[in-house]
Amino acid sequence: MVITRFAPSPTGYLHIGGLRTALFSWLWARKNGGKFLLRIEDTDLSRNSEDALKAILKAFDWVGLNYDGDVVYQSQRFDVYKDYIAKLLQEGKAYKCYMTKEELDALRAKQEAKGERPRYDGRYRDFCGEPPAGVEPVIRIKAPREGFIEFNDGIKGDIKIAASEVDDFIIARSDGTPTYNFVVAIDDYEMGLTDVIRGDDHLYNTPKQLVVYNALGFKPPKFYHVAMINNEKGKKLSKRDGALDVMEYKKAGYLPEALINFLVRLGWSNGDQEIFSIEEMIELFDPKNINKSASSYNLDKLLWLNAHYIKNSSNEKLVELLKDFGVDLENSDKIDAILNATKQRAKTLVELANEINKILNTPKEYDEKAIKKAFKGEALTIIKDFVELLKSSDSLNSKEDYHEVMQKLVEQKEIGFGKLGQPLRVALLGSMSGPGLDEVMYIIGLDEVEKRVKNIENFLKG
RNA sequence: GGCCCCUUCAUCUAAUGGUUAGGAUUCAUGGUUUUCAUCCAUGCCAUAGGAGUUCGAAUCUCCUAGGGGUCACCA
Numbered sequence: 001m002v003i004t005r006f007a008p009s010p011t012g013y014l015h016i017g018g019l020r021t022a023l024f025s026w027l028w029a030r031k032n033g034g035k036f037l038l039r040i041e042d043t044d045l046s047r048n049s050e051d052a053l054k055a056i057l058k059a060f061d062w063v064g065l066n067y068d069g070d071v072v073y074q075s076q077r078f079d080v081y082k083d084y085i086a087k088l089l090q091e092g093k094a095y096k097c098y099m100t101k102e103e104l105d106a107l108r109a110k111q112e113a114k115g116e117r118p119r120y121d122g123r124y125r126d127f128c129g130e131p132p133a134g135v136e137p138v139i140r141i142k143a144p145r146e147g148f149i150e151f152n153d154g155i156k157g158d159i160k161i162a163a164s165e166v167d168d169f170i171i172a173r174s175d176g177t178p179t180y181n182f183v184v185a186i187d188d189y190e191m192g193l194t195d196v197i198r199g200d201d202h203l204y205n206t207p208k209q210l211v212v213y214n215a216l217g218f219k220p221p222k223f224y225h226v227a228m229i230n231n232e233k234g235k236k237l238s239k240r241d242g243a244l245d246v247m248e249y250k251k252a253g254y255l256p257e258a259l260i261n262f263l264v265r266l267g268w269s270n271g272d273q274e275i276f277s278i279e280e281m282i283e284l285f286d287p288k289n290i291n292k293s294a295s296s297y298n299l300d301k302l303l304w305l306n307a308h309y310i311k312n313s314s315n316e317k318l319v320e321l322l323k324d325f326g327v328d329l330e331n332s333d334k335i336d337a338i339l340n341a342t343k344q345r346a347k348t349l350v351e352l353a354n355e356i357n358k359i360l361n362t363p364k365e366y367d368e369k370a371i372k373k374a375f376k377g378e379a380l381t382i383i384k385d386f387v388e389l390l391k392s393s394d395s396l397n398s399k400e401d402y403h404e405v406m407q408k409l410v411e412q413k414e415i416g417f418g419k420l421g422q423p424l425r426v427a428l429l430g431s432m433s434g435p436g437l438d439e440v441m442y443i444i445g446l447d448e449v450e451k452r453v454k455n456i457e458n459f460l461k462g
Numbered sequence: 463g464g465c466c467c468c469u470u471c472a473u474c475u476a477a478u479g480g481u482u483a484g485g486a487u488u489c490a491u492g493g494u495u496u497u498c499a500u501c502c503a504u505g506c507c508a509u510a511g512g513a514g515u516u517c518g519a520a521u522c523u524c525c526u527a528g529g530g531g532u533c534a535c536c537a
Contacts, residue, residue, distance in 0.1 A: 009537045041537060101535065108534090117464050117533065138535055156467065165465055165533080173535040180537050203467070204532045227468070228530070234473095236530080262474095265486090269475055272485040291475080294530065298473045301487045311500080345499035355499095370497095406496085421496030433498030 002034030003194050006067070007184070009041040010052030014059040015244040016297070017199065017229050017237060020263040024226060025197045026065050027264070027285040036065075037191055039072040043183055059246040063256040064278065072191065074183050081178040084186055084216065085139055085171060093215040094171060096137035097124040119167040139172035141182070141211060149207040154195075154224035155290050161207045169208055181205055185212035188221060197224040197287060200294075224287045227294040229266055234296050253325065253348030255313070258306035267291045275308065307347040315339040318352070325353040337399065337443050341435035359440055362452055363430030366459060370425075370432040379423035380460060385409065386420060387453050390446055403438040427456040 004025035008018055029036040040053055053071065060066070088094035097120075099107075108118040125142065144163040153159050171182035184205070188196060203225045213220045231241040238244075249259050261276055268291065270276075270284045310318070318339055319329045329335050338356055346352035386409050390396065393405050410417055421437060428440055428449065441449050 007537095011537090044536060104535085112463090115463065119533080153467095159466075161466070167533095170535055175535080177535085179535070184537090199531095200467075201531060202537095204465085205537090225467085230530085232473075234529075265474060267474090272476065274474090274486050293468050295475090296473065298487070301474060304487055307500090342499095344501090410496090417496040419496085425497065431498090435498085437496075 001192075001194065002029055002032035003037065003192050004029045004034065004197060005037040005039055005188070005191065005193055007039040007041050007187075007198075008052070008056060009044075012052050013055045013245040013247065015237075016246060016249075016259075016263065019059065019063065019246050019259075020229065020266060021198055021226055022060075022065060023063075023260060023263055024224075024268070024285070024287065024290070025195075026067075027281055028195060028197065028287060029068075030282045031285055034194070035068040037069055037072070037193075038067040039187060039191065040074065041180065041184070042073060042075045043178060043180060055247075062247065062250055063260055072187065074187065077183070077187070078178065080190070081172075081183055081186060082176070085178065085182075088141065088171075088215055089139065091215075092142075094139050094141045095124060095127070095168075096131070097140045097168075097170075098127075098131050098135045098137045099124065100135055117165075120169075122168055125168060136174040138170045138174050140168040141171045141215060143168050143208075143211045149210055151206060151210060151220070151223060153203075153206075154197075154222055154287050155227075156203075156225055156292055159203070159206070161204075166207050166211060169211075171212070181208040182212055185209040185218070186216070189213065189216070189218040193221045195222045195224065195287070197226060200225045200227045224290065226267060226290055227292060230294050230296045232296055232298060237297075250324075253350035253352070254302070254306050255309045255321070255349070258302065258309045261309075262297075262302045262305050266295045266297060275305075303347045310343055310346055310349070310352060313343070315343075318343065318349075321349055322353055322356070325349050327353045327356050329356075334443050337439060341439040341443065345435070355435070358429055358434060359443055362448070362455065363428075365430060366426060366456065367431040370430075371460075373432070374422040374426045375460060379419070380457060382409075382413065382415070382420055383424050383427055383453050384457070385413075386424065387450050390441075390449065396442075396446055399436070399438040399442040402441040406438065423456075424453075427453050 006018075006022040006025055008014070014022075026036045028034075038056075042052075085094065089096075099120075104120070107121060111118045120140070122145075124137075124140070131137065143166045147163050148160050149163060149166060150158065150160045169181065170179055172178050188209075206223055206225075210220055212218075229237055231237050246259070250256075257278070260278070260281075264276060264281055264285070265274065268285070268289055270289065273280075273284075276284070313321075315336055319335060322329065329338060332338065338359065341359070342352055342355040346355055386406070389409050389412075390402075390405055393401070395401055396405075406417070406420060410420055413419075422432070424437055425432060425434065428437065428444075434440070444452075
């Protein structure tokens with residue numbers, strides 16, 4: 001049984017780095033028919049974990065990640081941690097340290113001044129004397145003083161860290177609350193985790209957590225440390241780089257499958273394959289194929305994937321999605337015509353909505369260059385004649401019907417298609433680009449075509 | 463600064479001692495299209511640098527450089 005987890009600290013939203021590690025963990029659990037658990041690391045009581053959890057679940061829900069069992073809150077497990085602390089104290093594997101924060105700061109400053117690595121000097125490690133009055137002690141765990149702490153990382157291979165790098169770190173603050181590295185080890189053990197996939201930034205926490213595992217006699221899980229995601233310049237991702245919050249991608253018009261596909265390929269690959277359905281990801285994912293090096297995210301590729309998924313979405317699905325972007329086609333009788341005309345040219349749902357509005361709404365203004373280029377010579381007469389020809393046609397029930405009329409006019413007048421198409425396009429859409437005119441006309445209908453041609457006639461006169 | 467990790471086209475990556483170093487995105491060019499986009503084709507572009515080991519190195523070793531992480535009574 002493979003059991004993985006996602007264990008965010010409550011920061012208020014889920015960012016894309018977190019989503020990627022969550023995705024990796026989720027995929028690995030699902031692939032193996034295991035469990036994916038969710039735990040909120042809220043030992044720091046000053047943060048609101050309810051809101052943070054809601055934000056995370058909202059994002060999970062959007063991208064389609066689900067978790068098993070109940071959410072574990074560390075803030076509700078303090079009794080458990082207390083028992084373990086008492087046990088370690090009793091067994092002499094942890095001890096009370098009466099050094100005050102001020103003394104600790106002073107020690108650190110002194111060590112730094114000497115160019116040494118700041119670390120606790122172990123002065124209370126074997127203390128048996130009379131404790132100083134008025135000092136609430138912290139609890140420190142006894143870390144090995146010699147040798148190495150070693151483990152095998154599923155991504156980076158064998159990691160060996162000198163014991164001198166790990167001091168007797170604090171497992172309980174002077175107010176009695178336990179600290180991060182201590183509770184993580186306990187929870188990961190008690191939740192039965194077999195595989196811990198997390199960010200690279202936790203690599204140095206691992207030896208500390210191993211000290212806890214060791215002291216408690218727990219068998220540690222397999223660790224996988226995934227390298228960070230950098231921004232497009234190869235630097236650390238920060239709020240300045242834009243959408244860190246996963247839900248921002250929803251607002252920007254990305255499809256969840258595009259974002260997930262994008263993220264799974266950031267640091268992981270399966271040969272040359274670029275497009276993965278969720279089912280394929282589950283089938284193919286293996287952490288052994290996760291890259292060791294950090295990756296930069298590249299908006300162009302995400303955009304390309306998003307365009308791909310829009311193009312390949314069903315029209316029914318797009319109708320639903322577009323509702324969030326101010327376009328409601330539910331009651332339209334031309335859904336397929338509208339979406340088939342537009343979904344090829346949109347990279348995001350925002351763009352798709354704009355494309356649709358451009359067709360559906362009578363243009364309020366015209367592109368100046370387009371006017372100049374398209375309305376030379378007989379252009380206005382040509383499109384007016386075209387409208388007359390449309391009116392005399394007996395059937396206009398498909399884009400093909402409209403196309404035939406266009407064809408007929410061009411032949412009658414012995415002109416190139418562009419002589420009709422360019423001015424007509426500007427009249428109908430306000431600019432020189434857009435979907436096929438036969439499609440546009442079929443969508444908006446004869447009356448609207450006539451109206452738009454009249455509009456541009458008035459515009460040109462005025 | 464100490465310690466640890468990392469380094470293949472601009473970007474994501476493939477190639478686990480033998481390939482003309484492959485694919486994708488971007489970009490450029492051409493085709494298709496009345497236009498734009500799509501689509502198709504073609505092209506440009508990389509093993510950070512230096513020493514070894516080896517018949518043979520992107521791949522193994524060492525050094526250098528660069529990037530990142532971490533050194534809390536935060537998580």
